[in-house]
Structures are given as structure tokens and as C-alpha cells.
Amino acid sequence: MHKxxxxxxxxxxxxxxxxxxxxxxxxGAVRVPISEMFESGIIQLRIARILLAIFAGxxxxxxxxxxxxxxxxxxxxxxxxxxxxxxGLGASIAIVLGLGTLSxxxxxxxxxxxxxxxxxxxxRLAREPSGVVPVYTxxxxxxxVNAALSSILMFIVSVSSSDELxxxxxxxxxxxxxxxxxxxKLASFVVAVCLTVVVILSNDLNIMTMGEEPAxxxxxxxxxxxxxxxxxxxxxxxxTVAACGLIGFxxxxxxxxxxxxxxxxxxxxVFASALAGxxxxxxxxxxxxxxxxxxxxxxxxxxxxxxxxxxxxxxxRKKRSYWC
Amino acid sequence: xxxxxxEFIGLIGPNGSGKTTLLRVLSKVLPxxxxxxxxxGENIEKISRNNLAKTMACLSQEIxxxxxxxxxxxxxxxRFPYLSKLGHETGRDIEVAEEAMKLADISHLSDRxxxxxxxxxxxxALIAMCLAQEPKVLLLDEPTNHLDVGHQLSVLDLxxxxxxxxxxxxxxxxxxxxxxxxxxxKIMVLDDGEVVMFGTPKEVLTSEMIQKVYGAKVLTELNxxxxxxxxxxxxxxxxxxx
Numbered sequence: 347m348h349k350x351x352x353x354x355x356x357x358x359x360x361x362x363x364x365x366x367x368x369x370x371x372x373x374g375a376v377r378v379p380i381s382e383m384f385e386s387g388i389i390q391l392r393i394a395r396i397l398l399a400i401f402a403g404x405x406x407x408x409x410x411x412x413x414x415x416x417x418x419x420x421x422x423x424x425x426x427x428x429x430x431x432x433x434g435l436g437a438s439i440a441i442v443l444g445l446g447t448l449s450x451x452x453x454x455x456x457x458x459x460x461x462x463x464x465x466x467x468x469x470r471l472a473r474e475p476s477g478v479v480p481v482y483t484x485x486x487x488x489x490x491v492n493a494a495l496s497s498i499l500m501f502i503v504s505v506s507s508s509d510e511l512x513x514x515x516x517x518x519x520x521x522x523x524x525x526x527x528x529x530x531k532l533a534s535f536v537v538a539v540c541l542t543v544v545v546i547l548s549n550d551l552n553i554m555t556m557g558e559e560p561a562x563x564x565x566x567x568x569x570x571x572x573x574x575x576x577x578x579x580x581x582x583x584x585x586t587v588a589a590c591g592l593i594g595f596x597x598x599x600x601x602x603x604x605x606x607x608x609x610x611x612x613x614x615x616v617f618a619s620a621l622a623g624x625x626x627x628x629x630x631x632x633x634x635x636x637x638x639x640x641x642x643x644x645x646x647x648x649x650x651x652x653x654x655x656x657x658x659x660x661x662x663r664k665k666r667s668y669w670c
Numbered sequence: 671x672x673x674x675x676x677e678f679i680g681l682i683g684p685n686g687s688g689k690t691t692l693l694r695v696l697s698k699v700l701p702x703x704x705x706x707x708x709x710x711g712e713n714i715e716k717i718s719r720n721n722l723a724k725t726m727a728c729l730s731q732e733i734x735x736x737x738x739x740x741x742x743x744x745x746x747x748x749r750f751p752y753l754s755k756l757g758h759e760t761g762r763d764i765e766v767a768e769e770a771m772k773l774a775d776i777s778h779l780s781d782r783x784x785x786x787x788x789x790x791x792x793x794x795a796l797i798a799m800c801l802a803q804e805p806k807v808l809l810l811d812e813p814t815n816h817l818d819v820g821h822q823l824s825v826l827d828l829x830x831x832x833x834x835x836x837x838x839x840x841x842x843x844x845x846x847x848x849x850x851x852x853x854x855x856k857i858m859v860l861d862d863g864e865v866v867m868f869g870t871p872k873e874v875l876t877s878e879m880i881q882k883v884y885g886a887k888v889l890t891e892l893n894x895x896x897x898x899x900x901x902x903x904x905x906x907x908x909x910x911x912x
Contacts, residue, residue, distance in 0.1 A: 560730055563697055563723065
């Protein structure tokens with residue numbers, strides 16, 4: 347399995363992604379003839395959703411790959427260092443203060459700010475005076491900050507009025523309804539730039555999986571590499587969270603599934619995970635829109651519903667290790 | 671303290687005496703607090719990490735091997751310091767890696783996964799990764815830890831062969847004093863962060879030194895085959911009244 351040429355893998359994944367996009371484009375809560383889709387503008391809305399699903403899926407999956415490699419932990423995923431609760435807190439403060447009605451940018455901007463502030467806080471907390479950031483300290487700091495911010499978030503949810511509450515909860519559950527093309531463009535720009543850098547430097551991740559001391563012995567500047575990749579992963583995750591809320595399990599199961607299929611070499615794992623993650627979210631969004639149409643369910647519910655059992659399967663499989 | 675080209679040096683000392691720390695300082699993982707480390711006359715502080723990795727390879731105990739890389743993929747990682755940032759291997763990189771696997775006697779396992787082979791095979795695969803760096807100096811942190819006696823000898827024989835055939839300088843931490851006596855040209859004894867002795871096994875491995883540094887009473891005699899010192903442990907010497 348590990349020996350297939352990379353371009354064949356990419357080609358297969360691209361074809362599957364294209365197929366998923368096609369299906370998703372013509373599936374929806376309302377069944378509309380193709381000719382009317384163009385006139386009514388439904389086609390633009392669906393294309394926007396599909397594009398967002400592609401970028402969000404790719405970003406979350408690649409973040410997951412990065413966090414799993416750097417933290418050397420199979421349970422690592424994009425939200426593990428508290429990005430999610432930081433973004434959630436930022437967004438819910440904006441919703442509760444009524445900023446959401448001022449500008450459509452208020453929510454994404456506060457979510458992004460909350461996410462990035464949280465990451466910097468966690469990184470600072472874990473950093474030793476010598477400048478070294480031990481990953482276990484980072485992991486612990488992330489879990490603690492995540493818990494602390496979640497409790498503040500819960501407090502805000504519990505004291506807010508029912509309308510606001512609905513908005514906060516809906517947002518926390520993930521939602522690909524695009525409300526602004528500019529936002530989509532900006533988020534996809536951030537994701538595309540980060541993704542390109544990660545793909546170029548992906549061999550460094552291979553070396554980092556052996557641990558920091560062996561990586562240094564092979565000539566890698568470990569602290570700089572770690573900082574760069576954490577920044578890239580956090581930027582991608584924060585951009586995704588800002589654009590479409592929290593979408594769980596994508597960043598956990600996609601890296602594992604792709605590793606299972608094509609092996610652990612990050613030089614192809616990164617891009618293959620981006621394609622697979624994009625496909626997964628496009629399909630999950632199709633399901634979210636149609637399964638109990640005309641009501642739409644949050645995409646986070648769909649991904650978690652699929653992801654939970656899938657992860658249990660990985661856990662029970664345990665043939666070699668939790669790393670597939 | 672000088673180590674000549676092609677020497678096989680053993681580092682011994684009680685737990686916490688600073689053996690691993692010394693290896694970390696030598697390999698630039700930890701900063702030098704005082705003094706200098708010169709590699710062929712050049713201060714290692716001034717050598718870039720990447721260039722250092724082309725001269726010096728280090729097999730630490732702190733390696734995590736969770737991902738199912740094949741032995742060949744692991745060995746190729748030793749080529750990392752020679753690759754461009756894009757990380758694509760050339761024909762020469764693959765040649766060097768194949769040669770390294772041959773030297774380490776694991777070519778037959780090259781398609782097996784590092785997570786699925788035995789401890790001794792894994793250690794030889796990691797040595798192949800070190801060899802792919804084409805180092806002049808090889809640092810090893812207890813390369814035979816957790817191995818049974820058969821694998822201990824196969825790993826140390828491999829290291830001795832490399833040392834003799836390619837004139838590679840080896841500095842290795844040992845816990846087993848008899849193995850150190852048998853394989854090393856010289857032995858350095860560390861105690862509480864200080865070098866307390868440095869010399870041939872015969873000079874260093876005496877029952878007085880072991881009593882002083884390790885606080886253990888043992889007998890030493892000569893190995894009948896190699897004439898190297900051999901440590902004999904007798905439980906009743908330390909606690910006769912138990």
C-alpha cells in the first residue's frame with residue numbers, strides 16, 4: 347500500500363472529491379430543476395458552501411496531521427490546545443453583546459481573535475525560561491486553558507436569553523451557511539497559504555515524529571520548526587472556526603484514515619489528508635442539508651456522528667498500535 | 671579530554687552521573703555551559719546543526735517509534751541533513767541508505783515496519799539510519815538497553831565492525847561494565863557530573879574504582895579469552911548478613 351506513486355493517490359482522491367462536489371451540488375433541501383438553479387441563485391449558494399467545505403475540511407485535516415505529529419499523540423486534533431473554546435468564547439461574547447447585528451464580520455473576527463489569543467496564551471504558559479516548549483507541558487496547558495475557557499463559555503450561555511442562546515449553540519455546532527463571499531475568500535486565502543507552506547515543509551514533520559532529540563540530531567532546528575507548524579495549524583484552525591464554527595472529529599479521523607490507507611510519510615500524508623478531509627466535509631454537508639430536509643442539521647452533528655464510531659473502530663482494531 | 675579518530679570510547683558511571691547529559695552536550699542538544707567542544711579542531715557551537723548532522727550521528731534512547739514507517743523509510747530519514755527543504759531523495763540518497771542497511775545487516779528487513787520488528791532488529795535499523803548520515807563520529811546512548819544477550823552482542827559486534835572497517839569514532843554509554851571492557855578501547859568514568867577517570871579498560875575497571883564510584887563491592891579478574899578485565903559479582907560480598 348505504501349508504494350503507490352503519490353500522483354496516483356492524489357488523482358484518485360481528486361476524482362472522488364470532484365464526484366462528491368457534483369453530488370453535493372445537486373442535492374439539497376429543495377429539489378430544483380437545473381435550469382432554475384441558475385436563475386434563483388441557489389447554484390451560487392451551493393457553490394459557496396462546497397468551497398467552504400473544501401477549505402474547512404482540508405484545513406482541519408492538515409491541522410490534525412500537524413498536531414498528531416508534533417504532540418506525538420494519536421488523540422491530538424485541531425482543537426486540542428483550546429482553539430475551539432477560545433474561538434467559542436470570542437464569538438459568544440460578540441453574540442451576547444449584540445455585536446453580531448452591527449456587522450457580519452463581528453462574529454468571525456472575534457472568533458478568530460479568541461482562537462489566536464488562546465493559542466498564544468497556551469504557548470506562553472508552556473514555555474520555559476530557556477525558550478524550550480516541551481510538548482507535554484503544551485498539551486497540559488492546552489487542556490487546562492480549554493477547560494477554563496469552556497466554563498466561562500458555559501457561564502455566558504447559561505445567563506444569555508433564549509434567542510442569543512440559540513445563536514451561540516448553533517454556531518458552536520458548526521455551520522457551513524456562508525453569509526459573505528468576502529469572508530469565504532479571506533478564510534480560503536489563509537488556508538491556502540498555510541497549506542502550501544505545510545506541504546513544502548512536510549518532510550520536517552516526518553523527522554519530528556521521532557521526537558525532539560532525534561530530530562535535532564538529524565540537523566533540524568526543533569524549536570523553530572515547532573513554533574512555525576503550531577502557528578500554521580492554529581491559523582488554519584482559527585480561520586475555519588471563524589468561518590463555520592466548530593466541526594468536530596474531522597481533524598482526528600481523517601489523518602488516521604489516510605495514514606491507514608497510504609502510510610505515515612508526511613510528504614504525501616499532508617496533501618492526501620487535505621483532499622480526503624475536503625471530500626469528507628463536502629459529503630457531510632450534503633447529508634446535513636438533506637437527511638431531514640427541509641430542516642438542516644448542524645454539520646458538526648453529522649461529522650461527530652460518523653467520526654465517533656469510526657474512531658472506536660480504530661481503537662478496537664489496535665492491530666499494531668493506535669497509529670494504525 | 672581528547673578522543674582520537676577511530677577510537678571506541680565507553681562512558682560509564684552510576685545513574686544520574688551525567689552520561690546522557692554529556693552525549694546531549696556533545697551532540698549540541700544542550701548548550702555547553704563551560705569549556706569548548708572541538709570537532710576536528712572546530713568548535714561545535716560554530717558548526718550549524720545541519721552540518722553537524724553530516725559528521726556526527728547520535729542514537730538516543732529518547733526516540734519514539736509509533737508510526738508504522740518501514741525500515742527503508744526510517745533509514746532514509748538519516749539522509750535528512752543532505753536533502754533540500756522540499757525533502758525529496760535523490761538516487762544517491764537511496765544508494766547510501768541501501769548501503770547503510772547492508773552494513774547494519776538489515777537489508778532483508780527493509781520492507782518490514784519498524785513497529786513490528788524485534789528490539790534488536792529495531793536497534794540495528796536505527797544504527798542504519800545513523801549510518802545513512804555518513805558520520806565520522808557515532809554517539810550511542812546505551813545501545814543494548816532492554817536487549818537479550820544475543821541481541822546485545824549482535825548490536826555491539828556491528829558497532830565494532832563499523833569502528834574497525836570504516837574507522838568511525840564511537841562514543842557509547844554503557845551500563846554493563848563487562849560489555850564496556852570487552853568492546854571499548856578506552857573508558858571514561860563519570861561521577862556526579864565530573865570525569866573521574868579516563869583510560870584503557872585495564873586501567874579503569876578496578877574493584878577500587880567500582881567501590882568508590884558505584885558503592886558496590888565486586889571482584890575483578892581477567893577475561894581468559896581477551897585478557898580484558900572482567901567483573902564478578904558476589905551477592906554475599908555486599909550484604910553478608912542478609
